[in-house]
Amino acid sequence: MRICQSKRWCDMDLSAVDKSKLYYLASPYSKYPRGQEAAFSDVCKIASFLVRHKINIFSPIAHSHPIAVHGRMDLMDYKIWLPLDFAISKCCDGLIVAMLQGYDTSFGINEEIKWFRREKNVEAIFLGVEDILAQGGQR
Numbered sequence: 001m002r003i004c005q006s007k008r009w010c011d012m013d014l015s016a017v018d019k020s021k022l023y024y025l026a027s028p029y030s031k032y033p034r035g036q037e038a039a040f041s042d043v044c045k046i047a048s049f050l051v052r053h054k055i056n057i058f059s060p061i062a063h064s065h066p067i068a069v070h071g072r073m074d075l076m077d078y079k080i081w082l083p084l085d086f087a088i089s090k091c092c093d094g095l096i097v098a099m100l101q102g103y104d105t106s107f108g109i110n111e112e113i114k115w116f117r118r119e120k121n122v123e124a125i126f127l128g129v130e131d132i133l134a135q136g137g138q139r
Helices: 036-052 060-070 078-089 107-120 130-134
Strands: 022-026 056-058 094-098 125-127
Touching: 022 036, 022 060, 022 107, 036 056, 036 060, 036 094, 036 130, 060 078, 078 107, 094 107
Parallel strands: 022 056, 022 094, 094 125
Antiparallel strands: none
């Protein structure tokens, strides 16, 4: 994968991604303009696209959102979610940032980028997602 410069899908060579590695899929959530349920749905479509292409990912939103909703937990309680997210980050080899609306101003994503750079010496891969979402993750 290469870094994208726009929200449009880049012509990425998915065969260049090390499919033996685990990637953390960062995406906006708390301030997503269409709401948290849409943030959850959109990142699940993106995750399904990556998994279809045999890219191993962990999405904290896809994992934690249904736990919070069905367990009646506070979706915005960072004291619960951040320790979990960073514990999982330690197991991941790389970071993919889904370029959903608001990704560039997200406090959480900026913290994740800094953490991966500092702790793993890894730069984020920015994934343009408009075409993926237009195809419902089935591209």
